[in-house]
Amino acid sequence: MDPRIREHAETIVDHSIELEAGDDLVIQLPAEAEDLAVALHEYAGDIGANPVYLNNSQRAARAYLRAREDDFELPEHELALYEAADAFVIARSGGNVSEKADVDPETTADYNRARRPVQTERLSKTWCLTQFPTSGHAQLAGMSTEEYENFVYDAVSIDWEAQAKFQQQMVELIDDAEEVRIKSGEETDLTMSVAGNTALNDDGKANLPGGEVFTAPVKDSVNGEVYFDLPLYRQGREIEGVRLTFEDGRVEEFSAERNEEVLEGVFNTDENARYLGELGIGMNRAIDRFTYNMLFDEKMGDTVHMAVGSAYPETVGEGNEVNESAEHVDMIVDMSEDSVIELDGEVVQRDGTFTFEDGEGE
Structure with missing residues (x-):
């Protein structure tokens, strides 16, 4: 062996x-x-x-x-x-x-x-x-x-203790924020509230490899458009070029450049499959290439991912609704170029580099 x-x-x-x-x-x-x-x-x-x-x-x-x-x-x-x-x-x-x-x-x-x-x-x-x-x-x-x-x-097999410390910086920033804005290129500009919810540090526990910080948006707070420029495999088929339009949390319009019927099947599973259950920020620099495997791809540095469907209850604060669905489908946005993550109007990542990393602004 x-x-x-x-x-x-x-x-x-x-x-x-x-x-x-x-x-x-x-x-x-x-x-x-x-x-x-x-x-x-x-x-x-x-x-x-x-x-x-x-x-x-x-x-x-x-x-x-x-x-x-x-x-x-x-x-x-x-x-x-x-x-x-x-x-x-x-x-x-x-x-x-x-x-x-x-x-x-x-x-x-x-x-x-x-x-x-x-x-x-x-x-x-x-x-x-x-x-x-x-x-x-x-x-x-x-x-x-x-x-x-x-x-x-x-x-x-990376140093998970060191990775946890690195990611904890992002956890603390999100936990102190109320609104998140994700902007990338000309096709992605999305806002959501995370007020009262909790960011979790994925350091190789539930997912191995780990390497992300994730939370849940307030269910009805997501607004705007997002273009997922990296594909995903679902039911043995590749879904490419997914575009979603959110209004008051719900996906009101969707399209895909390839295998749109698979995406439609996801949204037809139940009503809550049209709501966003997770926002995740990839932070594992050891994963440096796209492999068509969401377990790895969503952890890549320079990416964010969003999952339609169920939210993890431990990320949802008291008084906020937990989105419950039979689906949980992650999709990825490449944030390496012409992209920012903002928390309450302050940039915390630009073109894949976090403000707390060495080399920011060079």
Whole structure:
């Protein structure tokens, strides 16, 4: 076994989920990530935790979604598993990143609606989403398999204590602010209130790699237009050139240059899928290239991302409404050129450089 896999597992167990003796752990990985599952089981055994291993097969999921003809029902047995669990780990992996490309977006939306209580329960527990490198994701990223392995393991093994300190500077700025403005080029100019809400420091806990500061906007406060100039993969299909227009928090107009029907399926999932649940600011300088993988891409320095759909309850202050949806879809704006982030009218980032970084203004 590659020793970096055991190091990855150790980081998950000790840093991301802080596994303890007696904890009931759900490990949900595809077959391609079996080595990581083995390493996680070894650490769970050493600690005295109780693992359950689920094979997360995209081929099986595709077969089920294409075969089902009647309405989906809440999977009570799956819900019971997560109700009983203390923590869970899930990894993205697999040989074919487009495995579910021929599943109808409306079918996926119906499925997500039925499983929403499962998603809510999982997110209420200690959890970690990570990546196991495979040739499929390497191909998507335009890298050799070895190059992609190095990219992944370099990104998950940084000094997380130092990264947390760096990001904490942005947390404090947002927590002291009431209004955020994101401006980029001629097509993005968006304002939102964050008054009363909380910014969180993603230092490799729930996401590994981490590397962002994120919060929730006040639900009805988002106004303006945004152009997401970096694409995303959704249901095995690439969505490009997304444009959204917000009025009083709601997406009133949308378009995409490619696979717009997939985006429409997201917005048709439920009414709250048309509201913004998250604003995130990428701050991980170790992630220096776009790979068509949101787990990494949203953490890149020089980017911001916004997610339509559900908000993380811990980012929403008392008295503000938590946006609840079966969807949570992140999209990215490149902020490296002709861009600013403003907090209460003061610029805190220009062209990707934060005001608290060395070299600002040079």
